[in-house]
Each structure stands twice: as C-alpha cells, then as structure tokens.
Amino acid sequence: MSAHQPVGGKIITRPFMVLSVLFMIAAAILLARFVLGLGPVTNLNDGYPWGIWIVIDVMIGTAFGCAGYSVALLVYLLNKGEYHPLVRPAMMAGLFGYGLAGMAVMIDLGRYWNFWTLLWPGYMQFNSVMLEVALCVMAYIVVLAIEFSPAFLEKFGLKDIHKKLNKVLFFFIAVGILLPTMHQSSLGTLAVVAGHQISALWQTQLLPPLFLISAVLMGYALVPFESILASMGLKRPMETPLLAKISYVALIVTLIYLAIRVGDLLWRGALGLAFTGSLDALMFWIEMALFIVPVVLLMKPANRIKARTIFISAASLLVAGSLYRLNIYIIGYHPTAGGSWSYFPSVTEMLVTLGIFSLEVILYLIFVKRLPVLHHAPTA
Amino acid sequence: MTVNRRQFLKMAATGVGASLCTTQAQALQRETLKVSPDAVGMLYDSTLCIGCKACMVACKNANGMPVESTDVNPMWDTPLETSGETLNVIKLYKNGTGEHKDQLDDGFAFMKRHCLHCVDPSCVSVCPVSAMTKDAVTGIVEHHKDRCIGCRYCVYSCPFGIPKYEYDKAFGQIQKCQFCAHLQAKGEIPACCDVCPTGATLFGRVDDLKKESERRLQAKPGDRYVFPRGKFGSDRPPHEAAIAQYQEHVYGLKELGGTQIMYMSAIPFDKLGLPVNVPDYSYPSQAEGIQHTLYKWMLAPAILLGGLSYVVHRNTQKKDDEKNASERRES
Ligand code: SF4
Ligand code: SF4
C-alpha cells in the first residue's frame, strides 16, 4: 500500500474560481501577443530584450522547481530516508515549475514556429549556453514526468507498469539529479557573456556555482514553504519535525552560498560599489538582507522547531534567490550602447505572469486532491 | 541536533569542492579568436564625415528597409538609433554651442553606428541554432532568419547593442547590418561605403585599413592628406583634406578581441557611444571557457551520471529491501 493518499474534497472552490479568472485574463492577453506581436503587450525593447517572462517565469520558476532536485539530493544521494515523504510533493512542484517555464519560453520566443531548429543537429550550436539550457530543460521535464508518474500509476492501479518502472527508476532519478546540476549552473553562465553590461556587484565567472547553490537552497526553502501553506490551506497537521530538519539543511547551504558570494565580492574588489547610493547598491543590500535574515533566525535551534520562523525564513530565502536573479538579469543589467533604454514590466506582462502562477496553483490543488501526492500521515 | 557531524562535514566538503572548482573558473578562458587574414572591414573616420547621411539612404535601398519616422508629422526618414527598420544610423555628438567640428567643448562630431563585425562575436557564440554565423574567410557576421527562434540572446549579449528585434510584428525577425554580404557576393562593395563622398566610410581588407589608419595617425595634424574613397586600393578619385587632431587610438584594434569595423575620431570614443574601458579579450572567450571545461566531450556529465546511478541504485535498493522486510513482518 502506498504511503501517499489523495487529500480529497471539492475541486471547485472559491479560490479555485479566482485563480481560474486570473488564468483566463492571461489567456486573453496571450491571444493578443500572438496576433499583434510582443510589443503591444510587453515593455520589452532592444535594450532589455528579456523581461519578467524570462527572468521570473523561467529563471525563478525553475529555481522554485528545484524542490524536486534538492530533496532528491538528500534522499537518494545522501541517503536520508527520513525525507522520503517530501519526495513526491517536491517532484510535483518541480514538474509544475519546469513545465510552466517551458510554456513561458514558447510565449516569449520571438520566432516560436522555428522552435524545432533547437533539435535539428545541423543547426545546434554547441558553444551556446542557451542550447545547453534548452535541451537540458526539455529533457528534465520528461524525467520529472517519469519520476512523478507513480502517482498516476497508483491512482489507476497499473501495478505491472509500476513494478517495471521501479526497476529502472534509479536511472531516471540519477538523470534527474544530473540535469538540474547542469542547467541551473548554466542559467548563471548565460549572464557571463554580457560582460560589463552587468554591474560588477553581480558579474563574475562564479555565476555558475552561485546559481546552482542558490537554486538548491531555494529548493530547500520551497519544501517547508509549500508544506506549511498546504497544511494551513488544506487543514492538515503540520510536519514540523521534518521541516525543522530541512530548514537546517537550507541554513547550511545558505551559509555556503554566502561564503562564496561575499568571498567573490571581496576578491574582485567590487564591494565598494555597494556603497555608492545607486539603485544597484540598494537592491544589492536588500538581496543580501533577505539572505542573512533567515540565517540569523535559523541559527537559533529554538527557531527551527517553530512553524512560524521556519515559514518566514523559507519565504525570505525564496524572495532572496528570486531577487538575486532579477538583479543580475534586469536591475543590474545596463545596456550601454545603441540607445538609452529602460524597462519596467507592463501591466499585461505582469498579468500573464500572475496567470501562469495561478495555473500552477490550480494544477497543484487538482493534483493533491485527486492523486496520491501528499503523505497520508504526518511523519515524526 | 538533527544533523550529525558527519553529515555536516559531508555537506561542507561539497561546498568547498564547489568553490575550489570555481576558483579555477577564473582561469577558465579559451583564446580569443584571431582575425582572418582575408577579413574585410570598414574604417569610419569621424573627422571626415560631413553628416550627409547618404550612407543611411543607400543602406535602406540596398537592404530593402522601410522608412522610419520619429517625427510627429511623418515626412522624412528620421531614425534616431538602429532598429528593426534601420541598420545604419549617423548620430550627432554635440556639446555647448556646438560650433566647432571635432571639438569636445562647444563642438560637434558625427558617428556611424551599426554592426562592428566583431572578430570574436558574442552574437555568434550565444546563438543556440547557428542563426548568427561568421564567415571563416571574410569574417562577415550574417543572420539567418529562417532558423532563428527569436530568443533574443544575441540582442542581450551584444556589447555594442546591435541586433534588433521587431517587437511590433506578429512574426518579427532580428535585424542587423550584414555588411551587405549580398552585394559583396556579386563583387560589389557595401552600399554605405560606395556612396560616401569623403571617404569617411571606407571599405577594404582589414589589414590594409589598419595600415591606412596608422598612416593617418602618423601624419601631422593640419597637413594635407589624400583620403581614399569607396574601396581601399580602388582607382576611385580620392578626397583631399587636412589631417585632424586624432585620438591616439583606433577603436576596434583590440576592444573586446577586436572588430572588423574600426573607428577614428578627434573626440573620445565614449562620447560617440562606444563602450570604453573594456577588456582586450572577448566575452565569449570567458563564457565558452567555462562551458568547454565543464562539458568537454560530455565527459564530466557522463562520469557524474555513472556515479549518481550507482549511488542512487544502491540507496533505493536498500530502501526496497527494508520496505519488503517490514511488509513481511506486518503480514
Ligand atoms: S557588433 Fe554585435 S551583432 Fe555585430 S558582430 Fe559584434 S556581437 Fe555580433
Ligand atoms: S534571436 Fe535568433 S539569432 Fe539571436 S540568438 Fe536567438 S536564435 Fe540566434
């Protein structure tokens, strides 16, 4: 018998309706995007060709989606079986994060109908970090679907396939650890080529490890964040002891991240820029504070067993990692040639991002209510 | 305590390992590419430019680009920057009263902006589907819209802000100067170089143009000088004028690994909108350096996958055994 069970209950609830309306609004805007082009619905321009659809929906969305990756690291690599109840919901978060990021890419691509060229060996350009990210993410979506498929197989009682899948699942789990290691670091490498266009507060050849580690810590933050929200929203008991442990892991990873981040700033002698009173400096300090607050909170063991502080720390880390990405790709990015540019997302752009997020929550609600995703009893 | 000492050490080791590999990452840089001996290029001498914009008109005609009007009453082609509709633009630097040509204070100067056909171009390095290519012989950087997916990574990465996307079209494309490759294929020269009346925009082999720029730097300011026009070395009648007080340096000789379009000017290049204080190596040499080291022959990922498969297999096996055992106990 599986330890996972559907939560049950009505699908169509008030929040569900609100989320659906938000999604419909986004769908309408997207219709306009495909008929009129990117310009009329976004504030994208040739100085800032990448806006929130790329940075929030793809870069930040997949970092959130690293929950599955981060938990897999603990359970399968470090062999911490006690975290096993977290695997399935985390895989699901990964599937949604990555699946919808894929969708966002298709919306944002200026020549989406040529998408196939990415898979055409004659055109593949292997020096391109973008190619690696694209192929890696496509493959990872498939792997996540396979890793999550036991939930479906259990639901529909397909025991035979499930057994067979179990025999080879280890391989997919291994691939599922390899791929995010590759593309989450590459999402950092992507910015290296921008050179001086990104402020020295962020531009460094250490972007790949910094992106990877911050994605991992966001994964460890998302698990308690999602779990506590689910417990409150779906009126289930909290899994506090397990969350306390994973918060500790998040703390360790954050410390490693900060050591590299600050060490790099000092080593490159770039820290002076943080005291210039520019918008960059302000955003830098906010970003750093959001990383440091959870460290201060979680350092105290007493705080690690309180759902409240766990939740606040997790939320802070998620925002911190997100802001780090926004700072690099948009706020700290200063296109210096070919015009004077500025970018702030348009309302329609934000509504699309909100709509995609709503879709994510809608899918989450349907999945946990109908499929065996959440652990049936809180584990001690 | 929920995490024991061993576990902590293990994690710490992972972190140190990561930071060690990355200290080396600073050294992860491939060589910046070298210019081809037969590369073609352009020498734009701002001091010779009279701002007639003949090159802008010629560029539009040669490339079938539309008129772009920024006026309230659209009457003339008045682009302010290169864009999805304009591949080449003459810009004006003006300071104070703007009376004197080629003077920093109270002066003015012209500048020609378009693709610099970099020796080691970012746009080519970043494009996932080879929609930006650099000719191995001529070094011309061309765009192929039929494969382009419109990711705009080229727009994002070009240090000179050149590739432009057509945001206001449902099926937009990337636009940039391709050095009139279609004309050069027919043995002609780029349209803008062809029409320039003063030789400010001069076409030629990069080698020849470099030597020409040296000669200009060595000549005495104020002396008469015979400036070639159209194509360097052609028999087109030259233009005679006085040598200006040049900036000591020719832009494009070394900036970001060098560019095949080179600039001479009497006022500093940053005033003309070019990025200065940039390294002599190209940015792709850094980004590709990281990629090539991590992904050489896909060796590292393959080894990692092997190791991961082994560990995961062992760990899941153990779990299954435990589960089976406990199920047996229960029944
Ligand atoms: S100037 Fe920009 S578009 Fe032109 S070759 Fe260099 S990187 Fe490419
Ligand atoms: S927009 Fe087109 S040309 Fe530019 S990098 Fe993307 S696929 Fe290549």
Ligand code: SF4
């Ligand atoms: S080389 Fe051709 S496309 Fe480029 S600026 Fe000159 S005329 Fe325009």
